[in-house]
Amino acid sequence: MVKLNVIYILWLRQMKRYFRSRTRIIGALGQPLLFLFALGFGFGPVFERAGEGNYLQFLVPGIIAMSILFTSMFNGIEIIWDRQFGFLKETLVAPVSRVNIMLGRTIGGATVSVFQGIIILIISFLIGFRLLSLICLPIALAFMFLIALLFTALGTAIASVLEDMHGFQLIMNFLVMPLFFLSGALFPLQDLPGTVSIIVRINPLSYGVDGLRGALSGIYHLGAFTNLAVLGISCFILVIIGAFLFSRIEV
Amino acid sequence: MSNSSNNYSLAIEVKGLTKKYKDLIAVDEVSFSVARGEVFAFLGPNGAGKTTTIKMLTTLIKPTAGTIRLNGFDPVREKDAARRSFGIVFQDPSLDFELTASENMVFHAVLYNLPKAIREERIEKLLKLVQLWERRNELVKNYSGGMKRRLEIARGLLHHPQILFLDEPTLGLDPQTRFQVWEHIKDLNKNESITVFLTTHIMEEAERVANRVAIIDYGKIIDRGRPAELISRTGTASLEEAFLALTGKTIREEAAESSHQVLRKYFRGRW
Numbered sequence: 258m259v260k261l262n263v264i265y266i267l268w269l270r271q272m273k274r275y276f277r278s279r280t281r282i283i284g285a286l287g288q289p290l291l292f293l294f295a296l297g298f299g300f301g302p303v304f305e306r307a308g309e310g311n312y313l314q315f316l317v318p319g320i321i322a323m324s325i326l327f328t329s330m331f332n333g334i335e336i337i338w339d340r341q342f343g344f345l346k347e348t349l350v351a352p353v354s355r356v357n358i359m360l361g362r363t364i365g366g367a368t369v370s371v372f373q374g375i376i377i378l379i380i381s382f383l384i385g386f387r388l389l390s391l392i393c394l395p396i397a398l399a400f401m402f403l404i405a406l407l408f409t410a411l412g413t414a415i416a417s418v419l420e421d422m423h424g425f426q427l428i429m430n431f432l433v434m435p436l437f438f439l440s441g442a443l444f445p446l447q448d449l450p451g452t453v454s455i456i457v458r459i460n461p462l463s464y465g466v467d468g469l470r471g472a473l474s475g476i477y478h479l480g481a482f483t484n485l486a487v488l489g490i491s492c493f494i495l496v497i498i499g500a501f502l503f504s505r506i507e508v
Numbered sequence: 509m510s511n512s513s514n515n516y517s518l519a520i521e522v523k524g525l526t527k528k529y530k531d532l533i534a535v536d537e538v539s540f541s542v543a544r545g546e547v548f549a550f551l552g553p554n555g556a557g558k559t560t561t562i563k564m565l566t567t568l569i570k571p572t573a574g575t576i577r578l579n580g581f582d583p584v585r586e587k588d589a590a591r592r593s594f595g596i597v598f599q600d601p602s603l604d605f606e607l608t609a610s611e612n613m614v615f616h617a618v619l620y621n622l623p624k625a626i627r628e629e630r631i632e633k634l635l636k637l638v639q640l641w642e643r644r645n646e647l648v649k650n651y652s653g654g655m656k657r658r659l660e661i662a663r664g665l666l667h668h669p670q671i672l673f674l675d676e677p678t679l680g681l682d683p684q685t686r687f688q689v690w691e692h693i694k695d696l697n698k699n700e701s702i703t704v705f706l707t708t709h710i711m712e713e714a715e716r717v718a719n720r721v722a723i724i725d726y727g728k729i730i731d732r733g734r735p736a737e738l739i740s741r742t743g744t745a746s747l748e749e750a751f752l753a754l755t756g757k758t759i760r761e762e763a764a765e766s767s768h769q770v771l772r773k774y775f776r777g778r779w
Contacts, residue, residue, distance in 0.1 A: 260621075262618055262621075263618060263619060265618075266614075266615055266618040266619070270604065270607065270611075270615060273606070273607060273611070274604075274606045274607075277606055277647075278606070342600075342601075342605075343598060343600045343601050343602035343603075344602050344603065344604050345602075346568065346598055346602045347602040347603075347604075347615075347616070347619075347663075348619065349567075349568060350566050350567060350568060350591055350594075350596055351591060351616075351619035351620060352587070352588040352589075352591035352592045352619075352620060352621075353588075353619055507568065507569045507570070508563070508568055508569075
């Protein structure tokens, strides 16, 4: 049974925690901004000489997706934190189905990631990024939210089966980083070697990056509808898996 | 307090409760009952199975065997009804430190589906009771240990539970705060006739507040009764001495032990 007021209060909790911790907001911007500046300006000339156009214009959607990916995974994995510091127990003994708790947390975590993505987008405007048209902004936001939901649910699913933060490095290096680098966030998908091309197409983030890039600059490589369908279906599956694993947590 | 064995008057009834992990029997066929309105202390050395028992009673983990009735409900099959029946103060804090005291209370009220009007009235009353009303809009992370504890107790009472679980509620508190916490608990028990199930390592506290105690060691209950009964039965002068006489003076390792060792120690401890 879905209880909207429970989902809402869990969402609100995430919002309050997010807006109260300025250091975390700024800290989480560091890495994406470094990528944006170093790669954007560093590879710009090469990219242009290869006839691919403006690299910054190409890179910004990838970096937005990156920041959403990292923030979302972290928000999901934060459950381990709550488990160690006890707050999770408060929600687990409450007379509410755990699916509601998982949904509230996940939607809250996803909203936080979208905010991080929007901050990157705003900073990008300041350094020269231009939108195709304002009408595409809602579509871009929809893609951002889907990416956020997908990876917050994934983080939640993983955190539900981990006991402590020891596995965190493992997840960062063997899951999050490969997801990011092999998603087409940094390079175009045309003419990739076979294996890479296959991996990119298995990676659900590729469809998020392509959707976001298409919405912001007008060129879809994988197709707008395909992007939406793949993301939507992966989201649905992961939210179900996440909710299932979360409801089995014992503390 | 009455020790009536009448079933409907029981707040908690546990029969043959067992929790096994791979090679460890954390709780081994424990049976006991707590009457409505009683203050019941569950005592035992570290690793004896107190917290595991509380976790089973409060739906956090599933028992391997045995039955539980909590306010008449089965925590395994009637989770939500059982959950509405109790409030709990955990051994370690379970507040959100990044929220204010009020926000922690409101969060709890929404989880327990309290209507807004009732919610506001009760939050004010409870925060005044634990003397935190003036500082309700401060972030909990700025609270002292005693204030956090008091807030947790207030939060545990917000949905008017019939049974209050307190897992070492005075751990790490100074004598003044400890005194106040116990005063609150005694008041609640008397005025609101809430059943209190508590664990503590401070035998003096148990002797003072509990109507009845049960002593658990190596997962089994080795004795039970009113504090005075235990004291006279062991021929000692205080509950602390009675406790040591019953459980021995060796320091417990909280590691897994074979059931053979567990049994041997169980029988040795049983004078």
